[in-house]
Amino acid sequence: MSFINLSALWKIVVFGLLAGAGLPALFAAGMLSLSRGPKARTAGADSEVVVGGSLAGTIIAAVCFLVVLAAIGWGIYEVYRIGHPAPAK
Amino acid sequence: MLGLVVITALAFDFTNGFHDTGNAMATTIATGALRPRIAVALSGVLNLVGAFLSLAVAATIASGLVDTKLVTLTVVAAGLTGAIVWNLLTWFFGIPSSSSQALIGGVIGAMLAAAGGHAVQWHSLVAKVILPAVLAPVIAVLVAATGTWLLYRISRGLPAGGRNHGFRIGQIGSASMVSLAHGTNDAQKTMGVITLALIANGTLPADATAPFWVILTCALAISLGTYVGGWRVIRTLGKGLVKIEPPQGMAAQSSSAAVILLSASFGYALSTTHVATGSIVGTGLGKKGTDIRWNVAGRTVSAWVLTLPAAGIVGAAAYGLASAIGGSAGVIADLLILVAVSAVIYARSRASKVNHANVNDEWTGLVTPAEPQLKAAA
Numbered sequence: 001m002s003f004i005n006l007s008a009l010w011k012i013v014v015f016g017l018l019a020g021a022g023l024p025a026l027f028a029a030g031m032l033s034l035s036r037g038p039k040a041r042t043a044g045a046d047s048e049v050v051v052g053g054s055l056a057g058t059i060i061a062a063v064c065f066l067v068v069l070a071a072i073g074w075g076i077y078e079v080y081r082i083g084h085p086a087p088a089k
Numbered sequence: 090m091l092g093l094v095v096i097t098a099l100a101f102d103f104t105n106g107f108h109d110t111g112n113a114m115a116t117t118i119a120t121g122a123l124r125p126r127i128a129v130a131l132s133g134v135l136n137l138v139g140a141f142l143s144l145a146v147a148a149t150i151a152s153g154l155v156d157t158k159l160v161t162l163t164v165v166a167a168g169l170t171g172a173i174v175w176n177l178l179t180w181f182f183g184i185p186s187s188s189s190q191a192l193i194g195g196v197i198g199a200m201l202a203a204a205g206g207h208a209v210q211w212h213s214l215v216a217k218v219i220l221p222a223v224l225a226p227v228i229a230v231l232v233a234a235t236g237t238w239l240l241y242r243i244s245r246g247l248p249a250g251g252r253n254h255g256f257r258i259g260q261i262g263s264a265s266m267v268s269l270a271h272g273t274n275d276a277q278k279t280m281g282v283i284t285l286a287l288i289a290n291g292t293l294p295a296d297a298t299a300p301f302w303v304i305l306t307c308a309l310a311i312s313l314g315t316y317v318g319g320w321r322v323i324r325t326l327g328k329g330l331v332k333i334e335p336p337q338g339m340a341a342q343s344s345s346a347a348v349i350l351l352s353a354s355f356g357y358a359l360s361t362t363h364v365a366t367g368s369i370v371g372t373g374l375g376k377k378g379t380d381i382r383w384n385v386a387g388r389t390v391s392a393w394v395l396t397l398p399a400a401g402i403v404g405a406a407a408y409g410l411a412s413a414i415g416g417s418a419g420v421i422a423d424l425l426i427l428v429a430v431s432a433v434i435y436a437r438s439r440a441s442k443v444n445h446a447n448v449n450d451e452w453t454g455l456v457t458p459a460e461p462q463l464k465a466a467a
Binding site for chain 2: 002005008009011012013015016017018019020021022023026027028029031032035072076077078079080
């Protein structure tokens with residue numbers, strides 16, 4: 001008769017931090033990486049230019065964005081899987 | 090009589106939708122990432138999708154909280170009446186309170202009036218509803234504050250224009266996830282209640298899950314409600330609590346989506362509203378120099394504390410009235426009073442209208458230039 005499921009609680013906190021703070025941080029890192037390069041330096045501080053034009057930067061950014069998308073996709077799949085338990089059970 | 094109960098339940102689902110639009114879309118609207126109308130439409134569609142995605146929470150509501158053998162249709166109808174009245178009142182005052190707690194409070198209040206304390210599973214109520222309700226906003230504050238701090242730290246080398254542009258795109262993605270999460274969570278609760286009513290009526294066996302037509306109608310009701318949009322609550326969340334910038338909006342919504350989806354997968358019927366509000370306060374804490382309007386936050390938290398007992402009292406009173414009259418006539422009497430109360434609140438709300446055109450006004454004194462065009466388009 002325990003009131004708090006501690007193992008569920010710490011999982012929610014840890015995965016919550018990973019997904020809720022980590023993924024947006026990765027998104028930000030991708031943006032930062034994307035903005036590196038010659039174009040960004042010529043554009044002023046108020047510009048809306050996000051693409052800097054450096055190849056390495058663009059590739060790193062693409063990896064960051066793909067990881068974010070993959071994590072979201074996996075999350076949705078998990079929700080679906082848990083919400084629809086296999087009937088054989 | 091079953092039909093009446095189902096209609097009341099769908100009406101609740103509708104209020105649930107429009108009360109909670111702000112959870113997903115308030116920050117998106119406040120930062121201008123999406124236009125208000127487009128935001129609520131997107132949220133509505135994703136709520137519909139989300140409602141089909143998972144059925145874990147429906148089970149908790151249907152079987153976890155009260156003794157299903159003692160539930161009658163009158164109890165369900167009275168409980169829903171309590172929930173709807175509280176939802177409409179808090180909406181009128183623009184308070185982001187929990188629709189889920191209103192529902193649970195209403196049903197438990199009616200159950201207490203009908204059968205007494207032994208019909209309620211108190212341990213389950215504390216472990217699955219009250220404690221998560223206390224913990225969830227705290228976790229949301231933590232996650233959102235961490236996320237906000239990280240986002241500003243990482244993106245501080247970016248020019249402000251480009252940074253905000255990028256994060257607005259991110260916001261659309263994260264707000265979509267919150268809408269999806271809301272569908273998987275809140276649409277489920279009404280499905281649970283209708284299932285409870287069907288079980289009480291003997292239409293379904295006691296261990297049944299929600300039939301397809303229940304899933305479909307609930308999904309439609311909540312997404313329609315979301316589309317209509319609870320502009321008053323959106324204003325409080327988007328403008329009232331914290332003045333939000335795009336990175337903060339994205340941090341808040343990511344935090345909300347993560348906490349809601351994770352908790353739902355553990356079967357906690359927690360309040361998406363509590364999580365979203367906690368996230369928005371957290372994002373204010375995560376960035377130095379952000380003003381958090383603690384008076385607005387304080388008023389909101391006191392409404393949260395009141396939600397369970399207040400909806401419970403209305404639910405109990407509605408049960409008392411319905412059972413004094415007896416049978417279908419009693420339930421109809423409840424519904425008539427409910428319609429009258431709703432009409433009064435609606436009429437009062439017309440006097441101080443908040444809609445898509447002025448949702449971003451006043452609090453900051455900032456009038457978004459896009460709004461006159463939007464009025465013309467609508």
